[in-house]
Amino acid sequence: MTSKNLGRVTLAALPFVLALLIDLTLYAAIADRLPDRLAVHFDAGGSANGYTSFTAYLLYTLPSLLVLGALWVFIAVKGRLHGRTYRWLIGGGFAVAAFLGYLLIAVLFVNVDAPEGGSADGLPLWHIAVALGAAALAGALGLLLSRLAPAPEDPRGLDPATRERIMLADGEVAAWGRGIGAWWAPVAVLVLLAAGVTVGWEQSWFIRVPLILLALVTGTFCRPHVTVDRRGLTVTGLLPRPRVRVPLERMEVADSRPVNALAEYGGWGYRIRPERSGVITRSGEAIVVSLTSGREFAVTVGDSATGAALLNTLLDRQRAGR
Amino acid sequence: MLFRVDPTSTVPLGDQIAASVRRAVAEGAVAPGERLPAARALAESLGVNVHTVLRGYQRLREEGLIELRRGRGAAITAGASPQRARLLERVREAVADARDLGMTEDELLTLVRNELDA
Numbered sequence: 001m002t003s004k005n006l007g008r009v010t011l012a013a014l015p016f017v018l019a020l021l022i023d024l025t026l027y028a029a030i031a032d033r034l035p036d037r038l039a040v041h042f043d044a045g046g047s048a049n050g051y052t053s054f055t056a057y058l059l060y061t062l063p064s065l066l067v068l069g070a071l072w073v074f075i076a077v078k079g080r081l082h083g084r085t086y087r088w089l090i091g092g093g094f095a096v097a098a099f100l101g102y103l104l105i106a107v108l109f110v111n112v113d114a115p116e117g118g119s120a121d122g123l124p125l126w127h128i129a130v131a132l133g134a135a136a137l138a139g140a141l142g143l144l145l146s147r148l149a150p151a152p153e154d155p156r157g158l159d160p161a162t163r164e165r166i167m168l169a170d171g172e173v174a175a176w177g178r179g180i181g182a183w184w185a186p187v188a189v190l191v192l193l194a195a196g197v198t199v200g201w202e203q204s205w206f207i208r209v210p211l212i213l214l215a216l217v218t219g220t221f222c223r224p225h226v227t228v229d230r231r232g233l234t235v236t237g238l239l240p241r242p243r244v245r246v247p248l249e250r251m252e253v254a255d256s257r258p259v260n261a262l263a264e265y266g267g268w269g270y271r272i273r274p275e276r277s278g279v280i281t282r283s284g285e286a287i288v289v290s291l292t293s294g295r296e297f298a299v300t301v302g303d304s305a306t307g308a309a310l311l312n313t314l315l316d317r318q319r320a321g322r
Numbered sequence: 323m324l325f326r327v328d329p330t331s332t333v334p335l336g337d338q339i340a341a342s343v344r345r346a347v348a349e350g351a352v353a354p355g356e357r358l359p360a361a362r363a364l365a366e367s368l369g370v371n372v373h374t375v376l377r378g379y380q381r382l383r384e385e386g387l388i389e390l391r392r393g394r395g396a397a398i399t400a401g402a403s404p405q406r407a408r409l410l411e412r413v414r415e416a417v418a419d420a421r422d423l424g425m426t427e428d429e430l431l432t433l434v435r436n437e438l439d440a
C-alpha cells in the first residue's frame with residue numbers, strides 16, 4: 001500500500017474507529033446498570049415498542065459501524081474520487097459515524113437503571129436533534145481534516161491526441177454496437193413485480209402502481225444494447241424508448257478503462273453520482289466519456305476499446321466540422 | 323461489433339455491412355449467440371435504408387453466419403467460427419478473381435470440384 005493510500009485509509013476509517021471505541025468504552029461503563037431487556041425500538045412519539053437483549057444489541061449494532069467503515073475505506077481507495085468529491089466523502093464519513101455512534105449509545109443511556117423487564121421511558125426526540133448536530137460538527141471536522149493532506153488529483157488527461165483512433169476514409173460512416181449481458185436484470189424485474197403484486201395487494205394501489213411501472217421500465221432494459229455512432233453514445237433496451245443518449249456535442253474525450261461498480265458508482269443500474277453517472281451492470285471494462293460539463297458518463301460493455309476509439313474518431317470529425 | 327460503410331465505394335452498401343460482420347467474426351470480436359443490432363436501429367446509425375441493412379443480413383444468413391428469427395432479431399449462429407468466416411472471405415476473393423479472369427461459373431465450379439476430388 002502506498003503512503004498516499006495509507007493516509008486515505010486512515011482518514012476514511014478514523015471516524016468509524018473512533019465512534020466504535022467511544023461507544024465500547026461507554027458500554028463498558030454502564031453495562032452493570034442496564035436491564036436484561038433493552039428498549040431498542042421507539043415509535044414516532046419516542047415511546048419504546050421493541051426490545052432485545054444487551055448481547056444481541058451489541059452483535060447487531062457494532063458490526064454496522066465496522067461495515068460502514070469498511071465501505072468508506074473501500075470507496076476512498078478504489079472510488080477514483082478527487083478534489084472536492086473526495087473531501088465530501090471524508091466529511092460524510094465523519095458525519096455518518098457521529099450520527100450513528102451517538103444514537104447507538106443514546107439508546108443504551110435511556111435504558112440505564114430502567115426497572116427489570118419493564119419499559120424504559122422512551123427515547124426523547126431531542127436525541128435525534130443532538131445526533132444531527134453531532135453529525136454536522138463531525139462533518140465539518142472531517143472536511144477540515146481532509147484539507148491536511150492534498151486531495152487526489154484528477155488523473156484524467158483530457159488531451160484527445162493521446163487516445164486511440166479507428167482509421168476511417170473520408171466519407172466513410174462507422175457505427176459500433178454491442179449488447180450488455182446483465183444476468184441480474186431479469187431477477188430484479190421479477191422481484192419488483194412480485195413486490196408490486198404482493199405489497200400492492202396488502203397495502204394499496206398507491207404503492208403497487210409505481211412498483212409495477214418500475215418493473216416494466218427495468219424490464220425493457222433486460223438486454224441493453226450500447227451504440228456508438230454519428231449521434232453519440234446510446235444505451236437502449238428492448239424498445240427504442242426509454243433510452244439514455246449522450247450526444248457527441250457534450251463530449252470531450254472517450255476512454256476505455258475498468259470501473260468498480262460499488263466503489264465508484266455505489267451500486268448497479270442507472271447510477272447518478274456527484275461528478276459522474278452511468279449505466280453500470282458490473283465491475284470491469286467500460287467506455288468512460290469525459291463530458292464538456294466536467295462530469296463523466298460510463299457504460300460497462302465488452303470490447304470497450306473499440307467503442308471508445310470510434311467515439312474519439314467521431315469527435316475528431318465533429319471538431320473538424322465534417 | 324464495428325460496422326463501416328463507404329457510400330463512395332463501388333461495393334453495394336448491403337455487402338459492406340455483411341463484410342463488417344464477417345470481419346468481426348473472423349477476428350473473433352463476436353462470439354456465437356451474440357445479437358446483431360436491430361436492422362432499423364443500425365440503418366439509423368449508419369444513415370442508410372433499412373432494406374439495405376436487411377439485404378446485408380440476408381446475405382449473412384445464406385452464408386450461415388447469422389440466423390434471423392422472427393421477433394427476436396439476428397444473432398451469430400453456433401457454427402460461426404473465425405475459421406468459417408475467413409473461409410467465406412477467401413471464397414469471395416476466389417470468385418472475384420475468377421470473374422476478373424473472365425472465367426465462367428462452370429469453369430470455376432470444375433476447378434473447385436477437381437480440388438475436392440483430389
